[in-house]
Amino acid sequence: MLIRPERPEDIEAISAVIAAAFREAEHSAPPLEPGGDPGEVPLVAWLREDAGWIPELSLVAVDGDAVIGHVLATRAFVGEVPVLGLGPLSVLPARQSGGVGASLMNAVLGVAEEMSEPLVGLLxxxxxxxxxxxxxxxxxxxxxxxxxxxxxxxxxxxxxxRGSRGLFRYAEPFSRL
Incomplete structure (x- = not known):
């Protein structure tokens, strides 16, 4: 397994991984239309078009040529201080509980640290x-x-x-769910 930044050619596979990971999840965002993909799928598409998108923080786990997991962090704020909002984290159901999610989390947190980000928030x-x-x-x-x-x-x-306090605000697309 390899963790790397997403590439344009990964987008369709990432959407499939997110849909599979959240389709049966207890706390997934509802589909935007009956029978549609979980709300996390359009969320990631919206985030790619948002000013809060940080390409270095959209990572995939690949096994051979297959995308088996994805994680994303985007610009968020605590008060007026720029921070990161993490999510969604997605792993193909057949590969869950095998270390893929942990590898993605450690990688995205490592990149955030290298970028001197102060804080990561998530639900x-x-x-x-x-x-x-x-x-x-x-x-x-x-x-x-x-x-x-x-x-x-x-x-x-x-x-x-540095001790930022206040209300956490995700990137705007999160408010659409």
């Missing part, structure tokens, strides 16, 4: 993301976009973090 299961150093955002004074998210909205501070 997800604390039991999974805690292993990567994510903690409830509220403990650091970062407010979730939706207060009902509770401890499922988490942050990981990176070495250039």
């Amino acid at each position: 997800g299961d604390p039991a999974y993301y805690g292993r990567f150093g994510f903690l409830p955002a509220s403990a650091a004074g970062v407010e979730a976009p939706d207060p009902d998210w509770g401890d499922y909205f988490q942050i990981k501070t990176l070495s250039s973090y």
Whole structure:
């Protein structure tokens, strides 16, 4: 398995991976039309067209020529401080629980660190993301976009973090879901 930045020729395969990963997921975004792909598929397409898109932070896991996983981080803000919003993280169901997601997470966090990003926020299961150093955002004074998210909205501070506090705002396309 190799982790690398996405390429234009990967886009169709990435959409298929996202659709497969979220089709049966308990907390996926609803399809935009009955019987359509989960909302995470159009979200990623919208993010590619958004000012918050950071190409270096859209990574794929490939096995041979096949895309088996994808992760994305885009520009977000805590108050007026630029940070990152991570998600979605997608792995083909047949390859889940085999280290693909962990490899993608470690890679995207590594790139974020190299880019001197201060903080990464995400909405997800604390039991999974805690292993990567994510903690409830509220403990650091970062407010979730939706207060009902509770401890499922988490942050990981990176070495250039300087104590930003306030409301977390994802890139605009997240508000369309």
